[in-house]
Amino acid sequence: GEDVEQSLFLSVREGDSSVINCTYTDSSSTYLYWYKQEPGAGLQLLTYIFSNMDMKQDQRLTVLLNKKDKHLSLRIADTQTGDSAIYFCAERVDYKLSFGAGTTVTVRA
Amino acid sequence: GAVVSQHPSRVICKSGTSVKIECRSLDFQATTMFWYRQFPKKSLMLMATSNEGSKATYEQGVEKDKFLINHASLTLSTLTVTSAHPEDSSFYICSARGGQGADTQYFGPGTRLTVL
Numbered sequence: 001g002e003d004v005e006q007s008l009f010l011s012v013r014e015g016d017s018s019v020i021n022c023t024y025t026d027s028s029s030t031y032l033y034w035y036k037q038e039p040g041a042g043l044q045l046l047t048y049i050f051s052n053m054d055m056k057q058d059q060r061l062t063v064l065l066n067k068k069d070k071h072l073s074l075r076i077a078d079t080q081t082g083d084s085a086i087y088f089c090a091e092r093v094d095y096k097l098s099f100g101a102g103t104t105v106t107v108r109a
Numbered sequence: 110g111a112v113v114s115q116h117p118s119r120v121i122c123k124s125g126t127s128v129k130i131e132c133r134s135l136d137f138q139a140t141t142m143f144w145y146r147q148f149p150k151k152s153l154m155l156m157a158t159s160n161e162g163s164k165a166t167y168e169q170g171v172e173k174d175k176f177l178i179n180h181a182s183l184t185l186s187t188l189t190v191t192s193a194h195p196e197d198s199s200f201y202i203c204s205a206r207g208g209q210g211a212d213t214q215y216f217g218p219g220t221r222l223t224v225l
Contacts (some may be wrong), residue, residue: 035216042115042202043153045218088152095141095206097214099152 006100011109018076020103022089025070029091030072032065034074037086037102046074046087082099112136113205115217116198122193123225129189130220132203139205143214144176147200159186192225 003025004075012018024032030051035043049063049072055064062075072089086102112135122128132142141160141196145153157178165178175197177189186205191198200221204214 008202031213040219040221042113042218043204045213045215046215096155096158097143097204098155101152102150 003098004058004089004100006087006089006103009104009106011106011108012079014079014081015075016066016073016079018083018105018107020087020089020105022074023070024072024089024098026091026093026098027067027070031092031094032063032072033090033092033097034061034063035088035090035099038048042050043088048057056057064100074095076105079105079107081109083107111207111213111215112138113203113215113217114121114219115201115203117220118218119221121223121225124140124162124194125192126195127189129187130201130203130222131224132186132188132205132217134184134205134207134215137205137207139186139207140183141206143179143204143206144186144188145202145204147219149200149203153202156176156188190222191224193222198222198224 006022017063025048033048034046058078064073084107088102089100114133116131132150144156147153156171157165157167159178159180161180161183167173180186202219
């Protein structure tokens with residue numbers, strides 16, 4: 001909720017890169033996550049990063065973490081129509097997850 | 110691996126009745142399961158944390174007598190919405206902690222509850 005903030009909407013052209021940004025407040029976060037939710041479905045774990053890492057790359061996904069600024073981003077390379085969904089970032093503190101409000105990504109042809 | 114199922118996926122009930130939602134970890138043992146509620150176009154709100162064999166821990170503002178949670182085994186947790194009212198209509202999602210990698214929470218597909 002209020003401890004994790006994301007922009008609400010992102011529109012991107014097919015084939016371009018998408019960058020979704022997230023800020024969090026709790027400096028004791030151990031892990032930070034990105035989840036994807038398609039309409040009417042649950043959350044799919046996309047990737048996560050340990051708090052002592054700066055970057056993690058997994059195929060088309062790149063996660064950047066700036067711990068000093070408490071800023072997390074997810075870059076999706078070569079965005080496809082199947083990437084249209086809501087993306088949630090979440091911070092983990094003491095095994096509890098706090099979620100942002102989600103960024104709705106719309107991919108246009 | 111790390112698949113979590115929920116049943117039912119969708120339920121419609123009359124006001125005043127009780128509804129039970131099941132959450133199962135299919136291919137791993139989950140020591141901890143979480144129940145969330147999601148309002149339309151909103152984030153997930155953690156309702157409670159349940160550990161196998163012990164009482165659930167409820168978040169502030171969540172009525173434990175209204176939302177009964179049972180975590181009877183390492184692969185099954187149930188949420189019972191008692192005396193449901195239209196304002197309980199929502200999307201309920203469970204998650205299970207365990208499996209491989211980072212004590213990650215793996216989420217079920219959600220249950221859409223509509224109370225008439």
